[in-house]
Amino acid sequence: MSRIKSNLNETLEELGATRNKVAVKAGIRPATLADMVNDRSKALNYQTATAILDALNEIADEQGSTKVYGITDIIEYVHD
Incomplete structure (x- = not known):
């Protein structure tokens, strides 16, 4: 099964x-991020992914x- x-x-x-x-x-929303961390998200749009990556890179900087x-x-895509 893939996921x-x-x-x-x-x-x-x-x-x-x-x-x-x-x-x-x-x-x-913090709840949106918590859902992602806990693998409960049903979807991830490009705008949200970009915002998260921008935030991570800002913190790294x-x-x-x-x-x-x-x-x-x-x-990541996992193919079992």
Whole structure:
């Protein structure tokens, strides 16, 4: 069975960022981010994904990191 899996919790831990901080920076509801972290999202639109990635990269920049976060840092396709 194939599915889309969230990698967001691991990315948040790597950054040391809270869900709330990312939600605020991304301009999305904390509940939306929590659903993604817990693999309860039914859909993810481009605007939301872009906002989350922008927030993650802004936090990384604030920390002096040179890593650029991309789509696989928030979701991935898993084919079992």
